Amino acid sequence: MLDAWEPHSVATGAYLKTLGITSQDLQNYTSSRWLTSLGRGAFKRPMETVTWQGALYSLQTQLQLPVHVGALTALEMSGNSHYIRFANTKAYLFSPLNVALPLWFRTHWGDDVRHVQTKLLPPELGLTEQQAPEGFALKTSGVERAALELLHLAPKEFDLVEAGMIIESMTSIRPTLMQSLLEQCASIKVRRLFLYLAERANLPVMRHLDLERIDLGTGDRSLGPNGRYVAKYQLLLPRELVDRG
Known part of the structure; x- marks a missing residue:
């Protein structure tokens, strides 16, 4: 399990289940400090920093979100x-x-x-x-x-x-x-x-x-007060985006 674990990512309960790891196994691993729980259905390796990128990687690849x-x-x-x-x-x-x-x-x-x-x-x-x-x-x-x-x-x-x-x-x-x-x-x-x-x-x-x-x-769209009107696209825009020079 640890060898297959992508560094700095989260292992979800759903993913670990596909490896044949039971709920009892997970309780034993967390009690033995082989794993750290991040909440229901998510774990990380002890002493390892996980960023939002690592957590997102797990959402995309393990949970298919x-x-x-x-x-x-x-x-x-x-x-x-x-x-x-x-x-x-x-x-x-x-x-x-x-x-x-x-x-x-x-x-x-x-x-x-x-x-x-x-x-x-x-x-x-x-x-x-x-x-x-x-x-x-x-x-x-x-x-x-x-x-x-x-x-x-x-x-x-x-x-x-x-x-x-x-x-x-x-x-x-x-x-x-x-x-x-x-x-x-x-x-x-x-x-x-x-x-x-x-x-x-x-x-x-x-x-x-x-x-x-x-x-x-159809119809105008206003994207800022006191702006300039662009008739071609019916947009009221900040004057910095319309005025030249």
Whole structure:
């Protein structure tokens, strides 16, 4: 069991059961201090530090929970952090609606993460795997999906001007994937905002998108007081994102 245990990760009761380890075994192991309990159905090795990444790895691989690293955190992991200066240092985890993180995870790592439950995008579209500092692969949003997740949380959680600077730096967005994401994105605000920011930055992806297949809805969207109105996308935005010079 210990030899097969990924360092700095959690072993769940469900996983240990597949190895033939009984509840009585687990009681004996914790009493003998071979294992440390993290709460109901979760254990770690004594004297070993487990980060939220190690705990998330166990959620993804052992419990098969559809939870992934998204938004700003996924962009940081992919190296797209040139303009990232947000004060919030929590890790952003995304899942479909009604997916709950286990109590043991929330107890030990709840202050380290922000769990976003949303139907913004189809569960698997635009996901990839990236290496955590500990060396194991975590399911994360690719750059394209992470950009839309970031805009989904703006302006409430992320400043729109800084989000715009991040989008501006994304010169290698894959057009085919972004087309699919925009077509299936559930938020009119996010669709319009991405297209405006990408157009403003003259990103290469804009030359390849079929805008007629992307539903931009009707009606104005206000994303800040005392802003500037962008008629093409029916958005009221901070003047720094609209004014030139």
